[in-house]
Amino acid sequence: MQLKPLTDFYAGRFALFKARIFVFLKGLVMVNDQYYMKLALEEAKKALAIEEVPIGAVVICKDKVVGRGYNFKERAHDPTGHAEIIALRDAANNLASWRLDQCQLYVTVEPCPMCAGAIVQARIKRLVYGAADPKAGATGSLYNLVEDERFNHQVTELKGGVLAEECRDLLKGFFNSLRKTDTRKGG
Numbered sequence: 044m045q046l047k048p049l050t051d052f053y054a055g056r057f058a059l060f061k062a063r064i065f066v067f068l069k070g071l072v073m074v075n076d077q078y079y080m081k082l083a084l085e086e087a088k089k090a091l092a093i094e095e096v097p098i099g100a101v102v103i104c105k106d107k108v109v110g111r112g113y114n115f116k117e118r119a120h121d122p123t124g125h126a127e128i129i130a131l132r133d134a135a136n137n138l139a140s141w142r143l144d145q146c147q148l149y150v151t152v153e154p155c156p157m158c159a160g161a162i163v164q165a166r167i168k169r170l171v172y173g174a175a176d177p178k179a180g181a182t183g184s185l186y187n188l189v190e191d192e193r194f195n196h197q198v199t200e201l202k203g204g205v206l207a208e209e210c211r212d213l214l215k216g217f218f219n220s221l222r223k224t225d226t227r228k229g230g
């Protein structure tokens with residue numbers, strides 16, 4: 044008769060322990076996500092340095108950076124020269140495989156329809172983005188192509204809003220300075 048309360052006691056302790064482990068692991072994932080988003084931000088700053096729209100991306104596979112990219116559209120005269128496409132190509136090249144189903148993609152701004160399509164094509168496992176893009180975002184804002192079950196692949200996890208403010212500020216600063224330059228030209 045005394046066993047039951049004792050079992051309950053240990054069950055309770057175990058539940059608490061599990062909850063703590065969960066919070067701890069969630070914290071670790073959050074710290075990791077911020078760390079990798081900072082790497083994507085470094086890529087975005089490279090775009091900024093050459094007056095491209097500052098968006099950056101990194102592909103992570105088994106805790107290693109396997110692909111990097113930043114927006115290179117103007118320089119390359121390439122409408123597909125988005126950070127995600129460049130990072131995916133870099134990762135596929137480094138891993139000698141187009142199938143990136145063990146990889147995570149971190150990008151500073153929510154992907155457009157083209158990049159969301161490429162993420163599905165590459166079978167990316169997990170997608171993390173910084174700032175949402177209400178005007179062109181295709182992973183939650185206007186569409187959600189990476190979780191659409193009509194396609195043959197969906198990401199297992201989609202997470203937005205990681206270091207969103209930093210990612211957005213970088214863009215805002217760029218467009219503000221562009222506007223100022225335009226005004227000077229006009230005047």
Ligand SMILES: [Zn+2]
Nearest residue numbers: 125154155158
């Ligand atoms: Zn794109």
